[in-house]
Amino acid sequence: MRILHTSDWHLGRTFHGVDLLDDQRAALESIADVVAAAGIDVVVVAGDVYDRSVPSAGAVAVYDEGLARIRSAGAQLVVTSGNHDSPTRLGVGSAFAAAGGLHLRTSxxxxxxxxxxxxxxxxxxxxxxxxxxxxxxxxxxxxxTARSHAEVLGAAMDLVRADLAERRAHADVPLRSVVAAHAFVVGAQAGGSERSISVGGVETVAASTFSDVDYVALGHLHSPQEITHEVRYSGSLLPYSFGERSDHKAVWILDIEGHAPVRVTRHDLPVIRGLSSLTGTLDELLTAADFAAAEEHYVEVTLTDAIRPIDAMRQLRARFPHAVHVQWAPPEREGGLDYRARVRDRNDIEIVEAFVEDMRDAASDAERALITAGLTAVASEPEEILSQRSGEITEVAASA
Incomplete structure (x- = not known):
């Protein structure tokens, strides 16, 4: 018996505002290819099929296409709901779907x-x-009385163990067991793009919660990882944050036969589109050959120009069409940015000029004249005029 463990497809998710449905469709095609090539009998999807409880029409279409390809490749599917899914919506038509090899477990x-x-x-x-x-x-x-995930999941596993014991007592051949669950197990490492599953209670559970079963296919955390030989996360279908850029997304393939120990093999999935975090001045990023490998990646950029470039994202996308995020981190000036210390014993004009220099560069003579004139006007205006102007501003804001 060959079983493939996957999870956390998050269909419909965006990446810094970029639609990922084409990438997700390609990733599901790669899973179908694995099913066909490896002779997989069952694909287990351990929750978070969708990224939201009310998925978009596009996400539903990609889900439907993915299921069809996997089923055509020769595998049945067992799908559970995660914390991002709506159990009711995901489970619609479960009795009918089971006849076609899609088994939904959402209740x-x-x-x-x-x-x-x-x-x-x-x-x-x-x-x-x-x-x-x-x-x-x-x-x-x-x-x-349960208040934590450990308590409710422990009770659910007690039900599983009792049912399994009853079935084994009447089985004619060895009956092995696989459990698919969606949880945060103690000792596992979060990837950074997961949503917390704790609402007023303790979210972590111990690996021992799943004792006495042959394999536990976990979902929720986005990095493939082994907690014990029998308890593993397959991770997400794609990287969903730059913190996961070094992850190689994968599935686990289980070989189960007779009474023999379960053999587990990792199968790495192809990279659909890489992720890169780049740092440098705008000119360096647009011209240096060192950055050529990232030209087709999703890119986040940290600009180190002393003066903040204008319209940086538009210029960056000329070379990196999939750039999704840019931030500015100018070289730290001498003395750092400890404003409490730096404003001590300075007058208002010096403080404003220093702020302009920290945020951009040194103020020009004309700008210094404007700063001086503005602060002088504010300081010299009678209190009743300032109060009147404040009221005018409030009226304008209220009518806007």
Whole structure:
């Protein structure tokens, strides 16, 4: 039996405002290619299929296309809901979909209804645990006092273990087990683009929560990682933050046979579009050969020009058409930017001139004259005139 573990597709997500649907479509095609080439029997998707509870029409279309390609490649699918998904929307038509090889597990009622797949002398019971919010799930899992993810997930796993024991007692061949869940397990490393799953409670759970099953396919964290041999995250379909630019996205392939230990192999997915963080002056970034490798990447830029360039993003996109973010970090001036120390014993004119220099460059003679005139006018105006002007400004703002 060969099972592929993936998760966190986040279909419909944008990257600094850029639509990723084409990239996501290509990534799902690569998974379908793996299914066909490796002879995968079942693909397990451990939550966060969509990036929002009400997905866009485009995201739904990419989901539908991806499922069709994976199914055509020869695999059944077991899909659970994550904290980004709407369980109700994702689970629509689940009974009908199961007849076509798509098994949706989006409700607590389905926790003890595993998808049992048999191949030769091996059967595998695949349990899908949807994301469980403590406040809404505790009653249904039988722990009304639960306040944390560990408590509700522990209760859900008790239900799984009890059901598994009952099935094994009546099985004619070895019955192995896989659990798909969406959680933050102690010892795992967040990638930076995950949304917190804690709402008033403790969000982490121990790996021991999932004891006595052969493999745990986790979703929620976006970096592929091994917590124990049996407990792993596959990570997200694509990198969704520049903090993940060094990640190589992957899936896990499980080989389960008879009573033998589960063999787990990592399969790296192709890079759809790279991510690069570049630093330099605008002229360096536009001309230096050192940056050529990033020309087709999603790019974030830190400009180090002493004077902030005008319309920098437009100029950068001439060379880096997929630039998505730019920030300015001028060289630190002598003495740094400790304003409390720097304003001490200075008059107002000197303070404003120093601020202009820190934000841009030294003020010109004409600008210094404007600063002096403006501060002198404010300081010399009678209080009643200042009060009147303040009222005029307030009226203008209110009518705007």
């Amino acid at each position: 607590i009622a389905g926790i003890t209804e595993p998808v049992v797949v048999s191949e030769g002398d091996t059967s595998v019971a695949i349990y899908g645990i949807p994301y469980l919010e403590p406040d809404t799930a505790r009653r249904d899992v039988g722990v009304e």
